[in-house]
Amino acid sequence: MTKWLKELTKGVVVSNPIFVMALGLCPSLAVTNSLDNAVGMGAAVIFVLLCSNILVSILRTWVAGIVRIPTFIVIIATFVTMVSLVFQAYVHTLYESLGIYLPLIVVNCIILGRAEAFASKNNIGMAIADALGMGFGFLLAISMIATIREILGSGSLILFSNTLFSLPVLSDQPISLFLLPAGAFLVIGLLLAFFRRTGLIKNE
C-alpha cells in the first residue's frame, strides 16, 4: 500500500511530467490560454492515461516486444477517439476551442512514455496509481500556467463560465502578451526557474 501511495504521489511533484520531465509540452502549452481549456485538456489526458495504462498493463505479457510501440499507439488512439466523441457530444464549446489539440493527445509523449516506461512493466494496481499521479500532476501544472496567463492576459479568471474574480485595473488594460503564444513560453520558463530557485525541483 505504501508503495502504491508512493507511485501515486511521485507524478504530482517529484517527477511532475511538465515541470520536471518536460514531456507532453506540445499539446499542453497551446491550451493554457484559458483555465477552462486547461481543465478540459487535463481531464481528457487523465482519462486516456488511466485507460491506456490499465489496458497496457493487462496486455503486458501477451504483446510481443517487437510490436509493442505500435500496439500502445493504437490503444492510445482508440481512447483518444472515445474522448473526442464524448467531448463533441456533451461539451461542444470545449471541443471547438480545443480543436486539433484534442486528437493530438495521441502523440502526447507523457501517455506513450508512461505506457512504455511503467505500465508495460508493472501490475494493474501500480499502473493505476502511476496514471492518476502523472495525470493529476499534468492537470495541476497546466492549470497553474493557464491561471497565470488568464489573469494577466485578460484581468479575470473564468471557470465553467462563472467569473471567479476580476481585477479592476488589469481587466481594463490587460497585458495581452500573456495570451499570445509567446506568453506561454514566458510563463512556463519563469515558473520552471522559480521552482528550481526555491529547490522544489532539482537542477539538471
Add this chain to the structure above:
Amino acid sequence: MNNPLTIFIGMALINNFILVKFLGLCPFFGVSKKLSNALSMGVAVTTVMVAASAVIWPIHYYILVNLHAEYLSTVVYILVIATLVQILELVIMRTNYALYSAFGIYLALITTNCAVLGVTLVNTSEGFNFFESLLSALGGGVGFSLVLVIMSGIRERLENTRVPQSMKGLPVAFMVATLLGLAFSGFAGMV
C-alpha cells in the same frame, strides 16, 4: 486561403508550427543544441510531413469519407504515419547509408512528433485539396526547420554565456522561445 503563396507563407511564418501552434516542441528543446543536428532533424521532419500528407489525403477522402468513418481519422492517421516512418527509415538505410547515419535516430522519433500528425489534421480541418495539402506540409516543414535552426544557433552561443544557475538548460531555452515567438507574432496579419 486558396492562393498557393498564401498557404505556404501562412503555414511557414504566420502559423509557425513551433512558435504559434506549439507543435513539435519536444525535438525543438531536445535536438536544438547543435546546428547540424537541427538541420538534419528539420529536413527529416519536412520529408515525413510532405510524404504523410500525400498518403493521408487519398486515404481520408477516398476511404474514410466514402465509408462515413471520419471518426476513425485519428487512429488511421497515426498508423499511417508510424508505418510511413518505418518504410522511409528502411528505404534510406538501404539506399543511402551516409544519410541514414546522419538522421537515422531522428526518423524514429518523428512518429511521436506532434507536427506531423498536426499538419495532417490541419489539412483535413481546413479542407485543403491534394496540392494545397502538399504545399501546407512543405510550408509547415520549412517553418519548423527555420525556427529549429535559429534556435540551435542561439543555443550554441548560450553555451558560452553565464546564465543564472536556476535558469540553466530548459528555462533559458523557454526565454529564447518567448523572444522568437514575439518576433514571429509580427508576421500576424501579413496575409
